[in-house]
Amino acid sequence: MDFNDTPQEAEFRKKVRAFLEANAEKRSTLSSKPNGDSGSSISSAGAPETVKGEDAAKVALDNAKEWQRKKADAGFAAILWPKEFGGYGGTPIEQVIYAQEEHDYFVHSGYFEIGIGMLGPTMMAWGKDEDKKRYLPKMITGEEIWCQLFSEPSAGSDLAGIRMKAEKDGDEWVLNGQKVWTSGAHFADYGMIVARSDPTALKHKGLTYFYVDMKTPGIEAKPIKQISGSANFNEVFFNDVRIPDSQRIGAEGDGWKVSLTTLMNERLAVGDPPGLDFDQIFEASKEIEVEDGLAVKNSEVRQKMADWYIQSRGLQYTKYRSMTALSKGQTPGPELSISKLVTASKMQDVSSYALDLMDMSGMVHQDKNPVLKNLFQNGYFFSAAMRIAGGTDEVLRNIIAERVLGLPQDERSDKKLPFNELPSGKN
Amino acid sequence: MNFDFSDDQKLLRDQARKFLQDKCDRKSVRSILENHKQSYNAKLWSQISELGWTGTAIPEEYGGLGLGMLELCVIAEELGRALAPTPFSSSIYIFAEFLKSYGTDEQKKKYLPLIASGEKIGTFALSETNGKPKPNNIKTQYVLGKLNGSKNPVSDGESADYIIVAANSDGNSNYNSLSLYIIDRNDPGVNISNLETIDPTRPACTVDLENVACERLGDEGIGWEMIDNIFNRAAVLFSFEQVGGAQVSLDEAKKYSLERFAFGKQIGAFQALKHKMADMYVKIELARSNAYYGAWALSTDSNELPIAAAGARVSASEAYNFASQENIQIHGGVGFTWEYDCHLFYRRSKLLSLNIGSIRQWKENLISNLEKRNIV
Numbered sequence: 133m134d135f136n137d138t139p140q141e142a143e144f145r146k147k148v149r150a151f152l153e154a155n156a157e158k159r160s161t162l163s164s165k166p167n168g169d170s171g172s173s174i175s176s177a178g179a180p181e182t183v184k185g186e187d188a189a190k191v192a193l194d195n196a197k198e199w200q201r202k203k204a205d206a207g208f209a210a211i212l213w214p215k216e217f218g219g220y221g222g223t224p225i226e227q228v229i230y231a232q233e234e235h236d237y238f239v240h241s242g243y244f245e246i247g248i249g250m251l252g253p254t255m256m257a258w259g260k261d262e263d264k265k266r267y268l269p270k271m272i273t274g275e276e277i278w279c280q281l282f283s284e285p286s287a288g289s290d291l292a293g294i295r296m297k298a299e300k301d302g303d304e305w306v307l308n309g310q311k312v313w314t315s316g317a318h319f320a321d322y323g324m325i326v327a328r329s330d331p332t333a334l335k336h337k338g339l340t341y342f343y344v345d346m347k348t349p350g351i352e353a354k355p356i357k358q359i360s361g362s363a364n365f366n367e368v369f370f371n372d373v374r375i376p377d378s379q380r381i382g383a384e385g386d387g388w389k390v391s392l393t394t395l396m397n398e399r400l401a402v403g404d405p406p407g408l409d410f411d412q413i414f415e416a417s418k419e420i421e422v423e424d425g426l427a428v429k430n431s432e433v434r435q436k437m438a439d440w441y442i443q444s445r446g447l448q449y450t451k452y453r454s455m456t457a458l459s460k461g462q463t464p465g466p467e468l469s470i471s472k473l474v475t476a477s478k479m480q481d482v483s484s485y486a487l488d489l490m491d492m493s494g495m496v497h498q499d500k501n502p503v504l505k506n507l508f509q510n511g512y513f514f515s516a517a518m519r520i521a522g523g524t525d526e527v528l529r530n531i532i533a534e535r536v537l538g539l540p541q542d543e544r545s546d547k548k549l550p551f552n553e554l555p556s557g558k559n
Numbered sequence: 560m561n562f563d564f565s566d567d568q569k570l571l572r573d574q575a576r577k578f579l580q581d582k583c584d585r586k587s588v589r590s591i592l593e594n595h596k597q598s599y600n601a602k603l604w605s606q607i608s609e610l611g612w613t614g615t616a617i618p619e620e621y622g623g624l625g626l627g628m629l630e631l632c633v634i635a636e637e638l639g640r641a642l643a644p645t646p647f648s649s650s651i652y653i654f655a656e657f658l659k660s661y662g663t664d665e666q667k668k669k670y671l672p673l674i675a676s677g678e679k680i681g682t683f684a685l686s687e688t689n690g691k692p693k694p695n696n697i698k699t700q701y702v703l704g705k706l707n708g709s710k711n712p713v714s715d716g717e718s719a720d721y722i723i724v725a726a727n728s729d730g731n732s733n734y735n736s737l738s739l740y741i742i743d744r745n746d747p748g749v750n751i752s753n754l755e756t757i758d759p760t761r762p763a764c765t766v767d768l769e770n771v772a773c774e775r776l777g778d779e780g781i782g783w784e785m786i787d788n789i790f791n792r793a794a795v796l797f798s799f800e801q802v803g804g805a806q807v808s809l810d811e812a813k814k815y816s817l818e819r820f821a822f823g824k825q826i827g828a829f830q831a832l833k834h835k836m837a838d839m840y841v842k843i844e845l846a847r848s849n850a851y852y853g854a855w856a857l858s859t860d861s862n863e864l865p866i867a868a869a870g871a872r873v874s875a876s877e878a879y880n881f882a883s884q885e886n887i888q889i890h891g892g893v894g895f896t897w898e899y900d901c902h903l904f905y906r907r908s909k910l911l912s913l914n915i916g917s918i919r920q921w922k923e924n925l926i927s928n929l930e931k932r933n934i935v
Contacts, residue, residue, distance in 0.1 A: 449852045530833060
């Protein structure tokens with residue numbers, strides 16, 4: 133047992149470090165400044181803010197594109213992609229090593245993660261050669277940004293319940309409906325979308341997958357303001373949006389199959405969540421006074437912190453176990469599936485408890501808050517979203533129960549009826 | 560990154576698992592649970608001693624196999640899965656580790672070969688009263704070469720041939736007045752009386768000492784430091800036992816939930832139970848990973864050991880407690896019958912989370928060691 137890189141891995145890590153040291157700024161433990169955002173609120177690494185000053189947003193995007201270009205020039209923008217599309221042609225362990233190293237720096241990677249991590253691989257697997265040649269290289273360099281148009285108001289955890297209409301009209305398709313929780317729709321150049329092309333077919337059979345130019349007439353993106361006050365997502369409306377059949381990816385009716393390729397890549401794409409963890413509350417507890425002195429000396433506080441420590445390090449060592457498998461060229465076991473489930477609740481518990489420790493001053497949540505820079509106030513709001521985004525706690529528990537433990541699937545009433553005959557509460 | 564056991568160690572694990580499935584089934588565990596005259600399975604003990612398990616991490620020059628602590632972790636997990644009713648932990652994780660770390664060469668030669676061969680059994684006597692052992696509640700005294708006092712509970716005391724006793728000297732009771740002494744249970748001043756425990760497959764007793772002859776182990780006055788160190792080492796090994804037991808609790812809960820039908824379907828198809836089992840899985844995986852880290856620290860003599868051991872101990876204790884509790888819950892009514900095996904794990908999990916200090920004590924250890932590391 134050891135934590136050492138193999139010689140090849142060490143060589144790669146050295147290259148990554150040299151690149152980051154020369155080009156990016158390092159983070160400290162008690163900083164509220166998350167990846168890709170210089171503002172006052174924590175945002176998910178994969179979801180840059182949408183509402184703040186127009187100028188600030190433009191500056192942030194330009195900075196991100198500049199960083200992405202540097203990353204692409206150095207070869208690190210898409211570690212797993214083959215070289216022919218501008219990727220590094222690397223291994224999963226190299227991707228993990230890069231992510232580990234980049235995690236310690238303030239960089240803008242969120243804008244491109246969905247494209248490079250999920251949509252690009254989908255196009256590689258299902259797209260036409262001319263599309264791959266045309267779109268993939270610019271996806272890597274950040275010149276063109278992509279968004280994922282999957283979720284809908286009535287298709288969240290039950291993603292296959294998509295109602296967006298796709299109707300064929302000669303050589304074109306006409307899209308009508310609404311998407312939601314779309315990161316970056318307002319600045320994205322292109323999107324990948326799943327729509328219902330045949331409502332009389334079974335739920336998973338009547339879907340078709342397309343890509344769209346986000347400037348096509350009839351597409352309108354509106355930011356969704358979250359409880360944190362920031363807006364990391366959009367709702368996107370489609371009104372008689374006409375696209376050529378050449379923008380279809382995969383066969384008509386194969387939309388669910390193609391979507392699964394996108395979703396399978398989600399786990400690899402979603403990076404480390406922003407840090408609000410044992411380390412932060414441990415540091416903060418040395419600054420906060422409670423009834424009998426510093427919080428760090430209070431026995432109840434110490435007992436609580438120990439719980440978060442074992443969760444936090446337990447996850448870290450679990451990643452090491454998975455990395456070991458990757459390093460040996462094996463597929464990691466199912467143990468990684470616990471990561472977000474544990475992280476999100478831990479963050480909520482940590483933030484809520486830290487606010488308790490701060491007592492009355494915990495109420496304050498304003499710009500330039502001198503008390504711990506809003507770290508835990510932001511975490512309090514962000515964690516509530518994190519327990520839902522990318523698979524709710526409940527869906528994740530189902531996934532663990534069914535796919536890892538092999539327990540029976542839930543009984544479903546939606547597998548045997550045509551989609552348009554399913555109960556929806558609306559018809 | 561190589562954060563895993565080696566192929567040889569995995570082979571050892573498979574062999575140990577197969578052996579224990581064969582020689583240590585539930586019937587044999589229950590024979591100790593239900594027979595108050597037997598404190599451990601002597602036949603199993605001699606078999607695992609013959610296989611060399613007792614000598615796994617004892618150097619060859621002292622009669623052991625001279626393998627590493629990782630191999631011992633592997634065996635610990637299997638003993639935990641099988642609920643093996645033997646004094647393995649007292650004799651190997653604790654007595655032998657004390658001797659390895661602090662014995663003089665003469666003491667090692669005298670005791671370790673007998674421990675490695677399983678011929679003799681050792682244990683450790685610390686607690687004397689309700690609550691956490693600490694300098695002012697250790698009344699056992701060393702005066703003029705003799706020990707006087709009373710210890711309880713002492714794990715595996717009834718089967719032990721040798722006992723390491725923690726005693727204050729010359730009327731003092733502070734952090735620097737505690738030393739450790741080895742005694743022979745056949746000394747006429749030693750009186751042992753059985754105690755019932757929450758898990759009779761892991762027995763304990765009271766040890767009364769009246770003018771008992773002894774030899775000191777380690778330097779004078781560093782008893783507490785020695786105890787911290789050996790308990791850290793033992794904590795890692797116990798965490799593997801705990802992970803093993805927790806995993807079987809989950810496996811058996813799952814098995815039952817697939818066999819039992821209610822409301823027209825397998826109860827394992829209800830989300831309330833699926834989610835409960837998912838939570839068991841999560842806690843067990845975190846505990847396993849923390850235990851691995853402990854194993855790494857233990858096997859490399861890292862100065863991370865106090866933190867790694869406390870993390871493993873807390874995580875594994877909580878996972879096993881949770882898994883064994885919820886295993887009963889998933890079994891419903893039959894879960895709390897004597898006939899079903901759920902209670903064997905429920906008993907063992909709680910006992911293992913107390914025997915070298917409670918969860919709350921180890922959480923405190925964890926944070927105070929993290930504070931120390933931060934200062935250094």
